Amino acid sequence: MTPQHALLLGATRGLGRATARLFAADGHTVSVIARRRPDPAPEDGGGSIRVWTADLGNAAALAKALTEIHQERGPVQSMVFFPRFRGDGDAWRGEFETILDGARRVIEGLVNQHGFRDGSIVLVSSVNARLISPKLGLGYHVAKAALNQMVRYYAVALGPKGIRINSVSPGTFLKDETRAALLADGKLERLSREIVPLGRVGTAEEVASVIRFLCSPDASFVTGQDLVVDGGVSLQFQEALATAWDPGRPGN
Numbered sequence: 001m002t003p004q005h006a007l008l009l010g011a012t013r014g015l016g017r018a019t020a021r022l023f024a025a026d027g028h029t030v031s032v033i034a035r036r037r038p039d040p041a042p043e044d045g046g047g048s049i050r051v052w053t054a055d056l057g058n059a060a061a062l063a064k065a066l067t068e069i070h071q072e073r074g075p076v077q078s079m080v081f082f083p084r085f086r087g088d089g090d091a092w093r094g095e096f097e098t099i100l101d102g103a104r105r106v107i108e109g110l111v112n113q114h115g116f117r118d119g120s121i122v123l124v125s126s127v128n129a130r131l132i133s134p135k136l137g138l139g140y141h142v143a144k145a146a147l148n149q150m151v152r153y154y155a156v157a158l159g160p161k162g163i164r165i166n167s168v169s170p171g172t173f174l175k176d177e178t179r180a181a182l183l184a185d186g187k188l189e190r191l192s193r194e195i196v197p198l199g200r201v202g203t204a205e206e207v208a209s210v211i212r213f214l215c216s217p218d219a220s221f222v223t224g225q226d227l228v229v230d231g232g233v234s235l236q237f238q239e240a241l242a243t244a245w246d247p248g249r250p251g252n
């Protein structure tokens, strides 16, 4: 694949960091924006990953970072958006500002100020755009659902400029920061064997591969779509899952 310049919003940890590594390994130039410089820096061997610091909520700082990236590394061909709100404040407002205002600000900044054309955008959503996990809070669910509609809107609005935009909706995945804790007692692996059709928990690297596909020419006629990456777990009717746990139950 021809080397690209990929702009990754929030790629200093977790899925974003795994994606930055994958893109760098493919030979792409990777520009990252997050609020803090990570320690250690995302490793790529060749120094193709560089990090700019800006808060999505600070329009001026974000615009400055986008301008510097454009001037120093040239036009962007792909943008991938990872951030969600993980603060202590008002989670409703925080999720909306981080996910929705943030994504819109980056997309419109790229298109209107930096002439972004003929490229790909991937917004990272979640299975919780459609399903409910009460611990994750109302704002997360509603903001992710709205993000999927944002994808469809922009797919129609930006298609004439040659811009494709899609979302990826992961279920739970293992990432560097949580892998050890999630696997420590074996419960998640046992549960995944029981309820995930593919029989295991997925990884950040597997989600990153789907993002890579959507940013590549292999997806050149795909826009406005949401790709669920959850090993099939969300396909099942909840009552069928419950009966799988209790074979004596009526309806099994």
Ligand SMILES: NC(=O)c1ccc[n+]([C@@H]2O[C@H](COP(=O)([O-])OP(=O)(O)OC[C@H]3O[C@@H](n4cnc5c(N)ncnc54)[C@H](OP(=O)(O)O)[C@@H]3O)[C@@H](O)[C@H]2O)c1
Pocket: 009, 010, 011, 012, 013, 014, 015, 016, 033, 034, 035, 036, 037, 054, 055, 056, 057, 081, 082, 083, 084, 085, 086, 098, 124, 125, 126, 127, 169, 170, 171, 172, 173, 174, 175
């Ligand atoms: N983890 C899972 O199992 C899971 C499952 C389904 C979906 N997802 C989705 O996958 C995405 C990535 O999740 P993750 O858990 O891998 O990542 P994460 O640990 O939440 O990292 C988020 C990234 O975004 C940056 N960020 C957050 N707020 C920002 C802001 N206001 N301005 C600029 N950068 C900001 C963070 O860096 P700074 O804090 O330094 O800014 C970090 O690089 C999220 O959209 C999440 O909803 C995750």
